[in-house]
Amino acid sequence: MSTTDNFDPAELAKFSDLAHRWWDTESEFRPLHQINPLRLGWIDSLAPLSGKRVLDVGCGGGILADSMARKGADVLGIDLATKALKVAQLHALEACTEGVQYREVSAEALAVEQPGSFDVVTCMEMLEHVPDPSSVVKACAALVKPGGYVFFSTINRNAKAFLFAIVGAEYVLNMLPRGTHEYAKLIRPSELAAYCRAAGLNLQLTRGMEYNPLTRHYWLSADTSVNYLLATQKY
Structure with a gap:
């Protein structure tokens, strides 16, 4: 996979059409x-964000990137969806969020440009939307400093x-637009763990994320059968 072609135009169009929301x-x-509060708290508990240089891969409109900057991190959010990035930049200006910047660049291209430059790398809800998730994992591993943390969720x-x-x-709860996820692109924890090991990332912790549709309550658990998060550290 080259530094520029690991993306699906249909996926970018899908999220660009919703960018204003x-x-x-x-x-x-x-x-x-x-x-987001669950993800942010979990990341910050394992790799305290204050004073750290952080990269958010596939940042979209900047929900996580913005909140990590508010924890005192120096954050760069990257994505290939132009409209979403413009929304993220506008929100940072309107909310007066300091310590966050955004760039339209792929993880693979940035890994060539700035290898070993970040204390923490996050890649959340993104791997299931690209043709070659292992390429993104490899790029994340290249971007983080030795001993630094890389967090994934999928x-x-x-x-x-x-x-x-x-x-x-x-289709039932209408929580997400129909067609947001394709079953064939979903990733088993064992597959993601294998990508991480091949890239030189050591698996530290796995957590599941559960949801109760009646109470609209989310929580972290040991159940990784649906949504899950991985914390890894570079060798």
Whole structure:
């Protein structure tokens, strides 16, 4: 995979069409706003963000990047969706968020440009949207400093994940636009762990993320059968 071609034009178009709704907490992006405190707290508990140089790969409209900057990190958010990045930049200006910048560049290209430059790298809800997730994992490993942390989150590939994350979330509860996820692109934890090991990342911790549709409550657990997060550290 080259530094420029690991993307799906249809996926970029999908999120670009919704770009103006990134910061609407009642929009299609409501789930991301709801889970962000969980993701942020988990990352900060393992790799305290204050004073760290952080890269957010696949930052979209900047929900996580913005919150990490507010924790005192120096954050660079990158994405290939132009409209989403413009929304992220506008929000940073309107919210007076210091310590966050955004660039339209792929992880692979940035890895060539700035290898070993970041204390923490995050790549959340992004791997299931690219043709070659292992290429992104390899780039994240190249971008982080030795001893630094790389965090991933994605969706498992099994019958339960299909039922909950696709049928339930997209077609029954209408939490996400239909077609947001393709089952064949989902990634089993064992597959992601293998990508990490091949890239020189040591798996530190795995957590699942669960959701109760009645209470609209999210929480972290040991159940990785649907949504899950991985914390890794560079050798």
